[in-house]
Amino acid sequence: MSREQIQLQIKQIIERRMSDDGIKPTGISSVNMFRVTKSMRCAPAVYEPTIVAIVSGTKEAILDGQHFIYGNNQYLCCTMSMPVEAGTPQASNENPLLGIYITLDTKLMSELAIKYGNVTGVSRARRASMQPAGLNLAAWDESFSEALLRLLQLDESPADTAILADSRLRELYYAVLKGEAGASAMRAYGAGNEIARAIEYLSSHLSESITIDDIASQIGMSRAVFHRKFKQATTMSPIQFVKSMRLNDAAMKIAAGMTVNEAALCVGYVSSSQFSREFKRMYGQSPKQWGANKDLLEQAV
Structure with missing residues (x-):
């Protein structure tokens, strides 16, 4: 089945479940459908680790001045908490935005990334390469497309959802690791994920006085190395x-x-x-x- 045929099936699933704008949970934990018909300019938001897959319309996210505009050719993979601006500037009644929003289970993704790295050696091979960004657009390849459809089809059967949801989520996460967002996911969840751990700590202590030297020390880096790798991962300095x-x-x-x-x-x-x-x-x-x-x-x- 082609990507277009799979996306049409996913679109039909969303349309059967949603007649109004908003976010609707599925029977699968962490997986939500959404529908937007109102144009909204980009506004401040905080993206937690997520996958956003669009089957109709386009969406925009801005990270430190860099625009990520995507529709049904690419999905967005955010591997770390990120301060962005997000909006739906082209959504309308005639061209509704329809898609799937999946909150990543970081524990499960870490388990799969470490296992994938051990089996393939990918984590060791990428450790010396440039740190990928924490926000990525990746192609809807065959593995991702089929895994997402198989996951959403569970929602039509409570019994199937209860028994198979965990395995189908693992299948989707594995497709992400093998796809174009895999390098970023491995950096965030595989071996050598010091920057992702630093971001997780920073994100959960925003109300406190945070010293960059203390964070660098906790993950075993000098301030200079931490600053360089942090900027490679997020495009921003820690401050x-x-x-x-x-x-x-x-x-x-x-x-x-x-x-x-x-x-x-x-x-x-x-x-x-x-x-x-x-x-x-x-x-x-x-x-x-x-x-x-x-x-x-x-x-x-």
């Missing part, structure tokens, strides 16, 4: 990354109804005036103006 994560997280909280002062404190800012200055420098609006902008209250997938 830029932490600031972007904090401000993106705060922007999402404000859009969801939190006050400016509450959002600033939640992401580690002691001074509300400093938070407002840095927020306006990054987004071109004050936090209060941002919260009052109704167009930004709806978050794209």
Whole structure:
């Protein structure tokens, strides 16, 4: 079966399940369908490790000025927590955005990546190469396409889902490891994943005072080496990354109804005036103006 035929089947599954815009969970843990018919310009978001596969329409994500625009030719693989801007600028009633959003099980991906590296030697071969970026677009190759369809077909049978979901997820993850996003996945989850571990730590301690020297020391790197490898993985310096994560997280909280002062404190800012200055420098609006902008209250997938 061709990629186009498989995507048509996936599209039909989504259309049978969804008549309105939004995100709809499937019976498979971590796997969701989504439908968007409203054009939304890119707004701050924090991508956790995910796979986003589009079968109709196009989507955009921006990381440190680099635009990732993708439709049904490529899927997006985010292997690490990333501060991005995301939107659906071309979605409409005539051209709806339909797709699948899968939250990666990092424990399972690590297990498969380490095993894959041990069997093939891929992890050792790539350790000396340039660190891949944490956000990748990868082709819908045959293995990925067939694995995704087989996974989604389970949702039509509760018994099949209960018994086969874990094995079908493993099959999909394995297809990712073998595909164009495999190098990034191996860096994040295989042997030598120090930068991914550092990002996981930074992402979970945004409200605290974070010292870059301490992080570098924890993963056994000098500050200079850590800085270089971190920038190769994320396109940002560690300081830029932490600031972007904090401000993106705060922007999402404000859009969801939190006050400016509450959002600033939640992401580690002691001074509300400093938070407002840095927020306006990054987004071109004050936090209060941002919260009052109704167009930004709806978050794209």
